Amino acid sequence: MHDLLDGELWQLTVNGLVRGTFYAALGAGLALVIGVTTRFHFAYALTYTVAPYAAFWVMDGLGVPFWPSALIGLATAVAVSVLLELGVYEPVARRAADRAMLAVLVTSIGVSTAGIALLQLEFGTSSLPFYGPQPERYDLGPMRLSGFDLGQVATCLLLVAGLAAFLAFTPIGRSVKAVRSNPGLAAVLGIGVRRVNLVCFAAAGLISGACALWYGLLYTVQPTMGDSTVIYGFVVAFLAGTRASPLRALPVGIGLGLIEQWASNWLSLQWTQTAVFIVLTGYLAFLAGKSRLPLVSLRRA
Amino acid sequence: MWINYLDQALLLAALAVSVNLLVGYAGQVSVAHAAFAGVGGYTVCFLAGVHDWPYLASLGVAVLVATAFGVLIGLIALGLAEEFLILMTLAFSLGIIGVFATFDSLGGVMGITGVDGLRLFGAELTTPSDWLIPSAVVLALVFAVSRRLGESPYGRVLKGIREDAVATRALGKNTFGYKIGIFAITSGLAGLIGGVYSGWLGQATPSAFGFPLAMAVFAMVIVGGNANLFGSIVAGVALTMIEPLLREVLGVQSTQATLLQVVLYGVLLVLVMIVRPQGLFPERSRKVVAPGSAPRARVTPRDRTPYDEADVVLRAEGLSKRFGGIVAAKNIDLELRRGTITALVGPNGAGKTTAFNLLTGTVAPDTGSVTLNGAELVGTRPDLIVRAGLVRTFQDVRLLGRLTCLENVMLAVPGQPGERPARLFVPGRAISRADHDVAAQAMQWLDFVGMADQAATPADALSYGQSKLVSLARALATRADVLLLDEPASGVDATWVETMLSMVAAVRDEGRTVCLVEHNLDVVRELSDHTYFMELGEITASGTLAELTGSARLAEAYFGAQ
Amino acid sequence: MTLLDVSDLVAGYGRKEVLHGVALRVDAGEVVTLMGHNGAGKTTTIRSVLGAVRPRSGTVRIAGFDTTRRPVRKAVAVGAAMIPSERFVFPDLSVHDNLLLGAANAPSGTDTGERLKTVKDLFPILDERAKQPAGSMSGGQQRMVSLGMALMARPKLLLLDEPSLGLAPSVVETIFGRLRSLADDEGLGILLLEQNVKQALQIADRTYVMRSGKVILEETAEKMRQRTDFWDLF
Secondary structure, eight states, X not given: OHHHHHHHHHHHHHHHHHHHHHHHHHHHHHHHHHHHHXXXXXXXXXXXXXXXXXXXXXXXXXXXXXXXXXXXHHHHHHHHHHHHIIIIIHHHHHHHGGGHHHHHHHHHHHHHHHHHHHHHHHHOSSOBOOOOSXXXXXEETTEEEEHHHHHHHHHHHHHHHHHHHHHHHSHHHHHHHHHHHOHHHHHHTTOOHHHHHHHHHHHHHHHHHHHHHHHHHHSOBOTTHHHHHHHHHHHHHHHHOTTSOGXXXXXXXXXXXXXXXXXXXXXXXXXXXXXHHHHHHHHHHHHHHHHHGGGGOOTTO | OHHHHHHHHHHHHHHHHHHHXXXXXXXXXXXXXXXXXXXXXXXXIIIIIISOOOHHHHHXXXXXXXXXXXXXXXXXXXXXXXXXXXHHHHHHHHHHHHHHHHOGGGTGGGOBOOOOOEEETTEEEOXXXXXXXXXXXXXXXXXXXXXXXXXXXXXXXXXXXXXXXXXHHTTTOOHHHHHHHHHXXXXXXXXXXXXXXXXHHTOBOGGGGSHHHHHHHHHHHHHHOTTOHHHHHHHHHHHHTHHHIIIIISOOOHHHHHHHHHHHHHHHHHHHHHXXXXXXXXXXXXXXXXXXXXXXXXXXXXOOOOXXXXXXXXXXXXXXXXXXXXXXXXXXXXXXXXXXXXXXXXXXXXXXXXXXHHHTTSSOOSEEEEEETTEEOTTSOHHXXXXXXXXXXXXXXXXXXXXXXXXXXXXHOSOOGGGSHHHHTSSSSHHHHHHHHHHHHHHHHHHHTTOGGGTTSBGGGSOHHHHHHHHHHHHHHTTOSEEEEESSSTTSOHHHHHHHHHHHHHHHHTTOEEEEEOSOHHHHHHHOSEEEEEETTEEEEEEOHHHHHHOHHHIIIIIOOO | OEEEEEXXXXXXXXXXXXEEEEEEEEETTOEEEEEOOTTSSHHHHHHHHXXXXXXXXXXXXXXXXXXXXXXXXXXXXXXXXXXXXXOOSOTTSXXXXXXXXXXXXXXXXXXXXXXXXXXXXXXXXXHHTTTSBGXXXXXXXXXXXXXXXXXXXXXXXXXXXXXXXXOOHHHHHHHHHHXXXXXHXXXXXXXXXXXXXXXXXXXXXXXXXXXXXXXXXXXXXXXXXXXXXXXXXX
């Protein structure tokens, strides 16, 4: 009995790590967009969902093999992400001037929901038969892992590390950091803020697409798959800091993944969805408490 | 069939009206109001449907529960930056729907279905036409409440918060309290609407109150126009009717029509945001009554007490503040004396504005104390400091751009009964009479600074100099005893500088106390009874201006004698 | 040689017009001050010169090239560099990265390594603190970083918005001294926006005074120094 519980805990821990890197990558991509462009990019859910749908479409409709299809799915996610910035966010933000954050958030929710409705019109509202190559299975003592789990972890770690390296070592990455740090000064130095924004959206599109493809292989592909994922992305992005290094997203994402999985040992499965909300509420309550504390001092007495 | 859609249209329009009150007037963004409607819907279905409570009582509980959630979320997130509120409401929407889908007693993922036979005031509500009256009543009620709140002194404060919360707080308004209040009120309204909506549907399901509903409501608010409640009703009804039109007129299949409607919402939202961001029906501003022939505020100059004999009204001792490694203020001691003008001079970046921030509580000092008529101000909320009689203007003016000059000044008038939501619903004309009075007062102050003819102009259309004059009128309208003026004369047209000087002098002669930061030494020479010199966060000298300009070292540092 | 030639410049934000036909000129080796009260349109002027604010009409020529309504990148590439009055470094990036960013749009053929060496020779402190985040330095040192950043692009024309803001007089003197020698030794043209009028006049050759979006006076610095009715102009 004791061994069984122990074994289950190990399995949950492994699951938590797998999930955690996934959240970390998603959070890092979203943090880049929010930190640099200040766009509240809810349609991250759309670029996420679009990748497996596009891959499915070329695989099923045109008979293309899995891996090339996956690449096309990725490219679609990147393209949608970039087009959103070019065709929607940038013009909306320009028109809204000082109320850009509200305007962009609202349009973003609109575009995302509308885009997902379009997918449903085309592919139906139920889940898609999205299958790749047969994964291998690995048994490590009490824990079980599939090749997809490993592939997802490796991809996510690679994406986060790659993003960090891109920011640290390339001239474009330096421009991105410059815009994030001080957009006014960057503009005066002739650093194209528009181009930097597009780079960030491309990177975020890539990350969301890659994550979604692995998720699709591991679980299911359905139209609403992005809804809760994007919230996890937002929470990781804000907890890790939208202006911090992408590497900061790793501990936060993994922590969240572990909490979620461990919680499922004691609570019913659906409760795990609220774990993220509780973590976030705790964090914000802490922030709110910190910012109000100085005003509570009892000097007036 | 069509009546059923009409029910839905009326209820969604009501939801749009309540969200517009929050987003359009107060400028606070919440994705969670669809979820608050869900809280109301579930409460009603659980109590009236499963436990056979009377419908009206369960609606009451629905309102209370939704309001409670609203207060809780507001308390946590409304004091933080805007993006945290958005994040919190997003996560709440997801979390609460997850919770609904978890409890077996709430029907799990299927939700509570088959709720029927609800009765209201003895009438059974079964057919769509039975629901028409409750839906219309809810819309009328929500509209009446929202309009009363929005188009009142209370709504003026909300708009002030939307335009510039810091400037609004600096006029003595408890902005955090107002934000919580409006968040709670609109959550309660959403709970009510959700309760009726679920009653009409006969069910409460997790998917009914998700992001698509939030998005539909946003589309209605944006298309109808920010801060125009009538527009929300028009857009709410029109957008809801898209789906039946698709089905009945174009013969689109039911599920397809629902999806197509969502797509159209999205397209519409983007188009409106780019082509006409103010929406179809733009915000209206208060009509300005032509300035009456009210006599100008006559000042009877009193015998001026010499500076040395005047009472100290405000005293700061040992104020210090560090930001990271930079010392912004170091051990500042200063006194302001009743009925006198004190000037704070020094090079740009010397910390004069920081000193104002510390005195007014905008920035909490690390150490030191500030007393106003003997009462300690450090640790007091900034809006209470203003009401205690210490007001400031801003160097960058900070008028509320989309409000008219008159509204800007009206906002500053203290003690308006119409700023309390509860008072707005007391029958009688007391509020509107009081508001008339406030408008007349504001007009007098505008007239005092010579800007009465611009009363109806939106503040963001003024030139820099004009906006300085209006900001002076706004500060005067607070009737605060002590005025801190940050560069009142800079940028004011040369012909107006003289007038500005005489105005400030007149304020002093009224017995008020003035402290000003000014670069123009002629202004300082003309006005000030006493001058402090600041450099690098410290007060390094004080005396009359002549004494200061006479000092060789200061002349070198700032006045720049050669 | 004329490095900056502005005529009939009209610009503004939203529905407000801030500049109503500004004309000015800066020659090589010249320090020119642009004075006027807050809100007179000085900052808008140099931002439109650079292209950060889009002029509504008029022309801007930098080092002989017409850069009117061209992106900032173009103005930087033909030799203009601007330092804003506030927030003039990237606080969370290292001093080294700050300097490299200054060269992001340097004219083609600029040797970044050589520029880096020149700048670090000019301000040795920047070499000592190369790894430190710029935001952790003192106000004066941050000014040095910003000046170094501007010089990285091998500019011919410097546009400086209140470089004395928040600095002790002795530091201002050092920085102004550097500016004077950049003009004298390297032939840079410098347009200096200053509230610190008297100190600025010490190093200036010529001066413009603005009020309400127009240039109301052009005078040599020498004449200006002799004026006593200074404040009437503002």
